[in-house]
Amino acid sequence: MPAGGGRWGSFWEQRTRQLQSQVRAKEDKIAELETENAVLLLKLAEYKGKIEKSRSEATRISTLYNKQQRLQRNTRSALSQLDGVIQKLNQDIQAFHSSSRALLRDYQDEYQDRVSAIVTAVQRTRQSAETLLACQAKVVHLEQALQDVSARHQLERQRRKALHNSLVELRGNIRVHCRIRPLLPFDSESDDPVLQSSSISREVAHAVDDETVLVKCDRPGHPLINKTYHFERVYGPAESQSAVFGDVCPLLTSLLDGYNVCVMAYGQTGSGKSYTMLGPHSDDGPVLPLDPQSDLGIIPRAAEELFRLISENPSRSPKVEVSIVEVYNNDIFDLLAKDTVAAVSGVKREVMTAKDGRTEVALLASEAVGSASKLMELVRGGLQLRAKHPTLVHADSSRSHLIITVTLTTAACSDSTADQACSATHPGEQTEAGRAGRSRRTSQGASAPQPVPGDPAGRAEQVQARLQLVDLAGSECIGVSGVTGSALRETACINRSLAALADVLGALSEHRSHIPYRNSRLTHLLQDCLGGDAKLLVILCISPSQRHLAQTLQGLGFGIRARQVQRGPARKRPPSSQMEGKRRPD
Numbered sequence: 001m002p003a004g005g006g007r008w009g010s011f012w013e014q015r016t017r018q019l020q021s022q023v024r025a026k027e028d029k030i031a032e033l034e035t036e037n038a039v040l041l042l043k044l045a046e047y048k049g050k051i052e053k054s055r056s057e058a059t060r061i062s063t064l065y066n067k068q069q070r071l072q073r074n075t076r077s078a079l080s081q082l083d084g085v086i087q088k089l090n091q092d093i094q095a096f097h098s099s100s101r102a103l104l105r106d107y108q109d110e111y112q113d114r115v116s117a118i119v120t121a122v123q124r125t126r127q128s129a130e131t132l133l134a135c136q137a138k139v140v141h142l143e144q145a146l147q148d149v150s151a152r153h154q155l156e157r158q159r160r161k162a163l164h165n166s167l168v169e170l171r172g173n174i175r176v177h178c179r180i181r182p183l184l185p186f187d188s189e190s191d192d193p194v195l196q197s198s199s200i201s202r203e204v205a206h207a208v209d210d211e212t213v214l215v216k217c218d219r220p221g222h223p224l225i226n227k228t229y230h231f232e233r234v235y236g237p238a239e240s241q242s243a244v245f246g247d248v249c250p251l252l253t254s255l256l257d258g259y260n261v262c263v264m265a266y267g268q269t270g271s272g273k274s275y276t277m278l279g280p281h282s283d284d285g286p287v288l289p290l291d292p293q294s295d296l297g298i299i300p301r302a303a304e305e306l307f308r309l310i311s312e313n314p315s316r317s318p319k320v321e322v323s324i325v326e327v328y329n330n331d332i333f334d335l336l337a338k339d340t341v342a343a344v345s346g347v348k349r350e351v352m353t354a355k356d357g358r359t360e361v362a363l364l365a366s367e368a369v370g371s372a373s374k375l376m377e378l379v380r381g382g383l384q385l386r387a388k389h390p391t392l393v394h395a396d397s398s399r400s401h402l403i404i405t406v407t408l409t410t411a412a413c414s415d416s417t418a419d420q421a422c423s424a425t426h427p428g429e430q431t432e433a434g435r436a437g438r439s440r441r442t443s444q445g446a447s448a449p450q451p452v453p454g455d456p457a458g459r460a461e462q463v464q465a466r467l468q469l470v471d472l473a474g475s476e477c478i479g480v481s482g483v484t485g486s487a488l489r490e491t492a493c494i495n496r497s498l499a500a501l502a503d504v505l506g507a508l509s510e511h512r513s514h515i516p517y518r519n520s521r522l523t524h525l526l527q528d529c530l531g532g533d534a535k536l537l538v539i540l541c542i543s544p545s546q547r548h549l550a551q552t553l554q555g556l557g558f559g560i561r562a563r564q565v566q567r568g569p570a571r572k573r574p575p576s577s578q579m580e581g582k583r584r585p586d
């Protein structure tokens, strides 16, 4: 480089150095600035991060704020709604308060009313209790009075019965007891569709009390029946065999006192005659001795009672003889006759009139018996021969009238000792029948039977008294019983003989001069009982069933007619000598 060039060179060199130092300073400055820039960038990044963070925080806060705003709005609307509800509730509470105040007032008023009502009621109850006490005292007094009146009534009833009995004895009335049997299964075998389908009572006959029968029938389409019938005694369906026998018993005392006695069962077929006289299943034979609950009928009970009474006074033991007959188809058959030819059906006999006017069956077999069981053995034998035939009404129908006669023969008491002996003999004379008999004997002195002193021939004197127990065959309506052939003839004979019996009672009650005893063998045989001096008891048996109404009314009519018969007082059998009483045939 030129000399002029060497100054330039140092200048440039200086200048370059200068510039280089400037560059270096600038580079340092740049490095410093870059460092500063980096720091600033870092800070910027940091601030950016912070800004970003703040922005998201702001967003979150703004969201929260928005949420809070919404919540505030919701809360405000809920609060305003709640305000409405609270106001409504307040109104309700006020209304409730006012209504409960009203209720309380009402309740208090009512309470007051009730309390005063209770006070009044208590006062009234107190008064009632006092009245009740007074009434109770009155009731006790009235009950006492009623008991007195009932006792007096009972006494009067007994007196009336006793008087009635005496009257019956004095007038010689036939006693009629009516027995209504229970309704039985065969009563319902009715052809009548009205009865079968309806609830109308099948019972038309009722025992109103122990003396009255009521027949009441109000079946549609039939005439109304409402009628009462009175008898000495009425037995309802529930009354036992022993109750029936209880009323028959005093007659046995009369028998031992020397009176003739007859007990006869009358009624339509199936009405309970054989049941009353013999008991159920009479064919099997009643078994003695009786137990008190047994169903045995009058005949076995009478047998036992008779021998019991006899055993009470062995010194006068009468001789007891039995005969048994049946009246079948208007013929009399002796059921005790040991005839080999006619043993099966008995032997035909005829009615005779004895010298003393008594009717008897000629040649009648009779057997002496010494005990009730022996007597019943004979009855059993007789029953096996008795005619029977089933009918539509009654499967075990008796087709004949059965008459069992028990004859008591006692040696007559002497005049001076008779009354003492007789009165000592039978405590049963304390019965009404016995008392009536005795009082009559003393009051009617001359007419009373007196034992006759022994006759000059030295024959012993005896008193004979007869007990006749009669189980009649039943009346029946031929159309209803459905019989044909020989049974039809039996039925016709039964009905005819029962009609003859009713005719005899009719003639006796009207005191006609002619009594048609001989229209039938039955009435002829029973002549002494019906019109004579025997004590006669008719047990009228009736069915309670609607089905048998016509026959029941007919039977009750018969009973009423029998009650009207007045035969004069029954008399003791007078003593007779052993040879007396020879019979002559009629």
Ligand SMILES: Nc1ncnc2c1ncn2[C@@H]1O[C@H](COP(=O)(O)OP(=O)(O)OP(=O)(O)O)[C@@H](O)[C@H]1O
Residues within 6 Å of the ligand: 180, 181, 182, 184, 237, 267, 268, 269, 270, 271, 272, 273, 274, 275, 276, 280, 281, 394, 396, 397, 398, 399, 472, 473, 474, 475, 541
């Ligand atoms: N009081 C009663 N208690 C219970 N059963 C009775 C009574 N009376 C009758 N019977 C029954 O009624 C049925 C008919 O009675 P029962 O044989 O005595 O009639 P009846 O009147 O003798 O008839 P019939 O004239 O045809 O011989 C029998 O089965 C009998 O046992």
Ligand SMILES: [Mg+2]
Residues within 6 Å of the ligand: 273, 274, 275, 396, 397, 398, 471, 472, 473, 474
């Ligand atoms: Mg019978």
